[in-house]
Amino acid sequence: MFEGWDAVALARAQFAFTMSFHIIFPAFSIGLASYLAVLEGLWLITKREVFINLFNYWLKIFAVAFGMGVVSGIVMSYQFGTNWAAFADKTGPVIGPLMAYEVLTAFFLEAGFLGVMLFGLERVGPRLHFLATLMVAIGTLISAFWILSANSWMQTPTGHAINADGQFVAADWLKLIFNPSFPYRLVHMVLAAYLTTALVVGAVGAYHLLRDQHLAGARVMFSMAMWMATLVAPIQILAGDQHGLNTLEHQPTKIMAMEGHFVSHKDGAPLILFGWPNQTAGRIDYAIEIPKLGSVILKHSPDAPMAGLDTVPRENWPPVPITFWSFRIMVGLGFLMLGLGMLSLWLRWRGRLYHSPLLHRFAMVMGPAGFIAVLAGWITTETGRQPFTVYGLLRTADSVSPLAAPAVGSSLIAFIIVYFIVFIAGVVYLLRLMAQPPHPGEHGPSKDLPARAAGITPAAGTVAEGAR
Amino acid sequence: MSIAIDLATVWAFIIAFAVFVYVVMDGFDLGLGILFPFFPNKADRDVIMNSVAPVWDGNETWLVLGGGGMMAAFPLAYAVLMPALYTPMIVMLLGLVFRGVAFEFRWRTQKERNKWDVAFAGGSILAALAQGIALGAILQGVHVEGRHYAGGWWDWLTPFSILTGVSLVVGYALLGATWLVMKTEDSLRERAYHFSWILLIAMLVAIGAVSVATPFLHVQYIHRWFAWPNIILTAPVPIAVAAVTAMLLRALANKYDYQPFFLTLALFALSYAGLGISMYPYIVPQSITIWQAASPENSQVFMLFGVSILIPLILAYTAWAYWVFRGKVRHGAGYH
Numbered sequence: 025m026f027e028g029w030d031a032v033a034l035a036r037a038q039f040a041f042t043m044s045f046h047i048i049f050p051a052f053s054i055g056l057a058s059y060l061a062v063l064e065g066l067w068l069i070t071k072r073e074v075f076i077n078l079f080n081y082w083l084k085i086f087a088v089a090f091g092m093g094v095v096s097g098i099v100m101s102y103q104f105g106t107n108w109a110a111f112a113d114k115t116g117p118v119i120g121p122l123m124a125y126e127v128l129t130a131f132f133l134e135a136g137f138l139g140v141m142l143f144g145l146e147r148v149g150p151r152l153h154f155l156a157t158l159m160v161a162i163g164t165l166i167s168a169f170w171i172l173s174a175n176s177w178m179q180t181p182t183g184h185a186i187n188a189d190g191q192f193v194a195a196d197w198l199k200l201i202f203n204p205s206f207p208y209r210l211v212h213m214v215l216a217a218y219l220t221t222a223l224v225v226g227a228v229g230a231y232h233l234l235r236d237q238h239l240a241g242a243r244v245m246f247s248m249a250m251w252m253a254t255l256v257a258p259i260q261i262l263a264g265d266q267h268g269l270n271t272l273e274h275q276p277t278k279i280m281a282m283e284g285h286f287v288s289h290k291d292g293a294p295l296i297l298f299g300w301p302n303q304t305a306g307r308i309d310y311a312i313e314i315p316k317l318g319s320v321i322l323k324h325s326p327d328a329p330m331a332g333l334d335t336v337p338r339e340n341w342p343p344v345p346i347t348f349w350s351f352r353i354m355v356g357l358g359f360l361m362l363g364l365g366m367l368s369l370w371l372r373w374r375g376r377l378y379h380s381p382l383l384h385r386f387a388m389v390m391g392p393a394g395f396i397a398v399l400a401g402w403i404t405t406e407t408g409r410q411p412f413t414v415y416g417l418l419r420t421a422d423s424v425s426p427l428a429a430p431a432v433g434s435s436l437i438a439f440i441i442v443y444f445i446v447f448i449a450g451v452v453y454l455l456r457l458m459a460q461p462p463h464p465g466e467h468g469p470s471k472d473l474p475a476r477a478a479g480i481t482p483a484a485g486t487v488a489e490g491a492r
Numbered sequence: 493m494s495i496a497i498d499l500a501t502v503w504a505f506i507i508a509f510a511v512f513v514y515v516v517m518d519g520f521d522l523g524l525g526i527l528f529p530f531f532p533n534k535a536d537r538d539v540i541m542n543s544v545a546p547v548w549d550g551n552e553t554w555l556v557l558g559g560g561g562m563m564a565a566f567p568l569a570y571a572v573l574m575p576a577l578y579t580p581m582i583v584m585l586l587g588l589v590f591r592g593v594a595f596e597f598r599w600r601t602q603k604e605r606n607k608w609d610v611a612f613a614g615g616s617i618l619a620a621l622a623q624g625i626a627l628g629a630i631l632q633g634v635h636v637e638g639r640h641y642a643g644g645w646w647d648w649l650t651p652f653s654i655l656t657g658v659s660l661v662v663g664y665a666l667l668g669a670t671w672l673v674m675k676t677e678d679s680l681r682e683r684a685y686h687f688s689w690i691l692l693i694a695m696l697v698a699i700g701a702v703s704v705a706t707p708f709l710h711v712q713y714i715h716r717w718f719a720w721p722n723i724i725l726t727a728p729v730p731i732a733v734a735a736v737t738a739m740l741l742r743a744l745a746n747k748y749d750y751q752p753f754f755l756t757l758a759l760f761a762l763s764y765a766g767l768g769i770s771m772y773p774y775i776v777p778q779s780i781t782i783w784q785a786a787s788p789e790n791s792q793v794f795m796l797f798g799v800s801i802l803i804p805l806i807l808a809y810t811a812w813a814y815w816v817f818r819g820k821v822r823h824g825a826g827y828h
Contacts, residue, residue, distance in 0.1 A: 087596050088596045088597070088600065090549075091549075091592055091593055091595060091596045092593055094549055094552065094592060095588055095589040095592035095593060096589065097556070098552060098555060098556055098585060098588055098589075098592075099585045099589065101556045101559050101560050102559050102574065102581055102585060104563060104570075104574075105559070105563065105570045105571060105573070105574025105575070105581075106574045106575060106578055106581050106582065109570075109571040109572070109574055109575045109640070109641065110571065110640075112563050112567055112570050112571045112574070113567050113568055113570075113571035113639055114567075115567075116563045116564060116567020116568075116570060116571070116787060117564070117567060117787040117788050117791040118791070119563075119564075120560065120561075120563040120564025120565070120567060120787065120791070121564045121787075121791050121794050121795045123560045123563065123564065124557070124560050124561050124563075124564040124565075124795050124798070125795070125798055126560070127553065127556050127557045127560050127561070128557070128798050128799065128802040128803070128806070129798070129802060131553045131556055131557075132550065132553050132557075132802075132806045132809075132810070133809075134549075135549040135550035135552075135553045136550050136806065136809045136810050136812075136813055137809070137813070138546075138549055138550075139545070139546025139547050139549070139550070139813050139816075139817065140546070140813055140816055142545075142546065143545065143546050143817070144546070144816055144817070147816050147817070148816055187788060189639070191567070191788075193787075193788045193790070193791065194788075194790050194791060194794065197790075197794055425571075425574070425575040425578075425641075426575060426640045426641055426642065427575055427578060427645060428645065430645075431578055431579070431645040435578070435579075435582045438582060438586060439582075439586070442586050442589055442590070443589075446589060446590070446593050449593075449597060449604070450593065450597070453596075453597060453600035453601065456600065457600070469599075
């Protein structure tokens with residue numbers, strides 16, 4: 025099997041598949057960990073029971089999602105070596121330390137405090153437990169910091185040199201870490217994670233409000249989620265715009281692919297709304313476009329000239345149809361999120377936030393929108409960087425492991441089978457948890473643990489027993 | 493130059509430390525998965541799972557540090573070994589996926605709980621076997637040309653790598669059994685004792701077999717262990733193994749709680765030191781030394797700052813998490 029297949033294409037398919045599967049979970053758990061910290065903090069300050077109920081409700085969901093993120097993340101840390109050995113050899117000295125710092129400052133922090141967060145409330149008391157929750161939340165953000173720095177360096181490499189073995193080496197660590205696209209990507213991704221989580225929380229709240237408009241837990245979570253959508257969706261659109269301008273400066277071919285600009289425009293480029301990119305012919309078929317608007321958005325001037333892909337050698341073109349369409353999916357969903365936020369604000373002002381089935385249905389439909397937008401955004405930025413792994417410097421074809429197609433193809437099939445089993449089961453269990461309304465006296469995952477000899481607080485007896 | 497040599501050696505010890513911490517920490521929780529088929533009772537299984545539920549994630553993080561750290565500190569070795577160990581690595585990762593999700597999934601379903609129990613056991617066994625096979629494949633050496641792996645994708649499969657694979661399964665199971673001795677009570681603990689005896693004997697056979705077979709892989713291994721004056725430094729290792737074994741037998745005979753687990757850790761440490769003696773200074777045996785594979789000095793120095801501050805911190809809060817969940821895990825009410 026797979027004899028005569030292209031090993032590079034298979035390796036790319038494998039990375040795209042395992043990465044797409046993985047990113048869903050961190051995108052959710054970055055936002056959810058922060059949400060849990062907010063809920064527990066509100067509980068500690070206000071002592072209102074609804075907050076601890078919601079905390080325990082979402083904690084069970086967090087546990088399932090986080091576990092799936094961990095195991096699919098371990099896969100990613102080894103994929104660089106198994107399928108992209110040449111990349112690992114060449115970029116290891118610069119990317120490796122960033123990932124090592126991610127492990128040391130983030131993964132251990134999350135994992136070390138996760139057990140206490142999930143199972144330890146009765147054991148350590150509310151204050152220490154809140155500290156554990158905060159550590160997990162901070163850990164997810166630190167993790168985003170390092171991995172996005174590494175990814176951004178691959179997009180906009182700076183601060184490096186190349187040694188005699190052909191490896192990238194650091195010339196200036198600060199320039200390397202804070203490379204030009206990093207701040208924009210970090211803001212855009214963290215906001216995306218918060219929005220994604222808000223949409224899931226909002227959808228779950230809406231689902232229960234459709235059944236019972238007076239359910240306290242559902243009201244609180246829905247209201248919080250809608251505030252988040254109202255406030256963050258517009259900020260995210262601005263952040264995305266700034267990110268785009270940054271990309272235009274540092275990765276112009278990616279913007280050409282996103283915009284579908286095959287040809288250069290001397291006096292103002294149009295904004296192509298829709299159309300079918302024809303990569304072979306180098307044009308957009310059936311284009312619906314608004315004249316000059318492309319230059320207005322990207323250059324803030326209707327007549328500003330814009331170069332197209334015709335100025336770039338063909339072997340350096342990214343796959344335009346994928347980049348073009350995934351970008352439109354992301355942007356379209358972003359504006360729907362804005363719409364949800366504005367509608368909820370209007371209905372909140374009219375006092376109908378909890379009584380509008382229309383809004384609740386809209387919020388439910390938007391539940392998965394964050395995940396789709398995150399995936400579409402990552403597909404845009406990653407395929408837009410092609411045909412390079414390190415933009416302009418290291419070609420994807422020169423990054424792969426010296427493996428024959430059958431090896432890569434077989435492992436791809438194994439990943440697809442295993443991930444589908446795990447993903448379907450995981451989603452079913454998550455939806456089952458979400459289908460339960462949040463109860464008064466909601467318990468956390470610690471109730472899954474049998475009672476212990478020591479009882480609620482660890483007693484001296486346990487220690488003496490173990491001292492032998 | 494001398495500074496570069498020192499750095500590479502320091503990093504070799506750091507990576508070796510991370511891998512060792514991984515081996516013993518995930519070792520016992522993989523061991524629980526390996527033992528799962530022998531504890532068919534649902535209540536026992538709940539206790540076994542709960543004895544590691546709060547810590548397994550942290551245990552596996554050391555594997556990420558081992559892999560990520562190796563890519564950072566010795567990128568050439570990472571780039572050569574991962575394709576050479578392609579199949580065992582993929583199998584290990586898939587095994588870890590199955591067993592990892594089982595920790596949460598089995599609480600979320602009544603109907604399919606048995607399936608996730610099978611996934612937990614099967615995933616643990618596969619991951620342990622694959623890790624042992626990878627170890628054997630590294631020891632026997634891989635085919636390198638230039639900066640690339642140049643062998644096929646089944647080169648790792650030899651009688652020796654199968655031997656190391658099975659040995660590691662046995663060793664992890666012993667760690668798991670002695671962990672249960674420490675963390676459980678009554679009939680569950682009795683059965684764990686019983687398995688500890690069998691597994692200890694099996695592990696001693698495995699250590700013996702690997703020790704005898706290793707020198708036949710490369711003449712350099714014989715020199716390393718038996719040539720004068722190396723033997724002054726290497727002879728204490730088997731002597732210490734004998735001493736720890738005697739203490740372990742005594743601890744098991746006296747039915748101690750904590751000693752069997754920690755003495756098994758000591759046995760692992762000695763076996764691990766033996767591997768280190770065989771391999772040093774190669775990171776890909778007989779082809780690539782730690783100095784050839786090392787990252788540039790500024791990469792290693794940059795990370796050394798982080799490691800020297802963060803590893804002690806990590807060990808401290810990890811110890812705290814273990815302390816919070818110390819003591820025996822009981823059968824009992826309270827869960828759904």
